[in-house]
Amino acid sequence: MADNLVIKLKPKSSKATQTLLAFASLILLILIFSIASPNFFQPENLIGILLATAVNGILAVGITFIIVTGGIDLSIGTVMTFGSVMAGVFITMWKLPIPVGVAAGVGAGALCGFLNGFTISKLKVPPFIATLGMMMITKGLNLIFSGVKPVYFVDTPVFAKIATMPVFGIPMGVIVFFVAAILAWFILSKTVLGRYTFAIGSNEEAARLSGINTDGWKIAIYSLGGAFAGIAGIVMASRLQSAQPALGAGYELDAIAAAVIGGTSLSGGEGTILGTVIGAFIITVLTNGLRILSVPQEWQMVVTGLIVIGAVYLDIVRRKVK
């Protein structure tokens, strides 16, 4: 009777299928645009796509951690700009060395994330509200610190070139993105922090009862998300050769979309960095391809929106079939 009850189970990964599907969609998009326009599959355009993905990609990779915990961060767009502005303040206004400015930008992002995490885990403010507040706060601080005008990196032309400087033909900004993604992949799948990210998203109470300091880890995870936003801010500042204080709002939605297209579940417990990276590329390829086909920008937005809904719907259908 005992063997009658043993259900043989192989570990199967639904995440892998989702990532594969996303990847197939990306390839399909690239194929379609390449056929539709000879201008699409050109080295310059492809480099352009890479560079255009970098900022959103870094943001998306950071927010993946937060979404996997079952949380959300609406502030990463303006926190990103906060990173840009702080770098500008340190480098241009206070004439400090570039590495200090970069550290200040990333640190500023991490600090915002830390405060988000604190508000959420210790003060028990829901993530949506806590980070919505942080979004407004940083939006204001960006204007305050910059004096309501862009901060140009006039004295440090090196900084302004970092992002676009080619290394083996690939712009540095893109390399930063790839390194950030690899680092994020490593943290999420190989470290204790990554394991607790999934544990919290899957069943926070069970994790807590297992003796895990869930509050502390949540603060760490939001700080990490903030730090990634800071890195994105540096890349952004370098690309624009300035810190644009009014920029940032809306970027968080693109990042969330990238994570979701890549298979990260908004209810927590599921998600991969590879999926998110592919998701970020899908968004850029789509925007870029449609622009090359001379589809007006407003229609590009409509299509991207449909893709986000479609991707999640397909995932739901796939789960049901299984």
Next chain:
Amino acid sequence: MNEVLVRMEGIEKTFPGVHALSDCRFSLTGGEVHALIGENGAGKSTLMKILSGVYQKDSGVIEIRGKQVEIGNTKHAQSLGISIIHQELNLMKHLTAAQNIFIGREHDAKIPFLVDDKQINEKTKKLFEMIHLDLDPRVKISELTVAKQQMVEIAKALSFNMDVLIMDEPTSALSDSEIEDLFRVIRKLRDQGKGIVYISHRMDELKIICDTVTVMRDGKYIDTNPMKDMTVEKIISRMVGREIYETAHIHGDAEKEDVVMEVRGLNSGKKIKDVSFKLHKGEILGFAGLLGAGRTETARAIFGADPIDSGEIYIKGERVHIKHPQDAVKYGIGYLSEDRKQYGLALGLSVVTNTVMASLEKFTGFLGIVDEKKTREIATKYVDRLQTKTPSIDQRTRNLSGGNQQKVVIGKWLVRDCDILIFDEPTRGIDVGAKSEIYKLLNELADQGKSIIMISSELPEILRMSHRVAVMCEGRITGMLRAEECTQESIMRFATMRA
């Protein structure tokens, strides 16, 4: 003589509005399996949650191996050698079995911020071998049955080298052979000098596995006795402090003629194969079988909760197409899930709201405004009729005991005027006193002409309640027995009969 591992004295605990424990005591010796029993709400779980650090006591003394301790949290309890397996499983379903078992202890020996999955998989394999569990440590919890998840919980507790293991209703979801396995493990641990606290409502089990029994009632300690001096009757009278309603069910009272529902050749995925049966008016049709035999799946398919591949359903002779639970409810079918908390109740809402939830249109007037007064009347009526114990009809159902939650769900379907009620494990996690009330209720419903499908894994329950029994095995109905043909042996024979 074995050492006293745990001594609790004068424990007090108050929750907002409830005096959960008053002057409770409990002591546990190494090498014993100690049954802690009482009706739901008697305070057993609360007392054990205090011992395992989930709750903190208001006052009282706890001694572990003779040393007074203040248990601040679960981690502290674990470090004192106390592990608890909660009735509501506490697993992270997106993580693997090994990742769950070693959560908090998965780091690499040399590089503490890295996880060492290889090592925890190997350790988990060994733990599984200890409890004869044939399972891949890398399987995700979401892919496992409740029974297997429970085994993972047990393996987790074992992994802590505990001295004291508290098990809250460990067998409520296990099949007989799995219970055998569990008992083997419990005896092994006992022989190693560990102390085991065993909370269960299954009297037959207590006699088999427990050495000592402590009874609690209404948040108070009643007494502690060696199990060999106790009978089931003695235990029950201590638990309830009153006589229990017990009637032998009159089986086979007249051949039931009217077929209320007929299912023909039902197939759904790999779970249900060619299931056909008839349900008569006023009948309690038991569905027996081992875990995973397809009973719940059959119920869900009939109810429209899962898609049907083929097959026909007739209600009162008329062919019906049930594609959605909404359709099922329209045809007067009510389904009471085995997982009340997930599917049966909106836990955050009141008794009133839950009671009228499935039939709100009856209580809405002009412009869709809900008639508050009417809903309160009907809720009060059903609370009285079902004798639901609740401080008020405005109480959130979360705060009710399992048996009373079940009554609220029953009330919900009765308000909806359902003629066919499908009960999936109606008494799972419900104590003896409330159980017999639920039985009484089922019999009354049948007498009033309602037709009942009762899925149960407890054979005594099936034998006691059913007019007929459908036995399932591997997705098929392998036997259809009349009450007089039913014995534990005959049911088990069909339940293990392969097609």
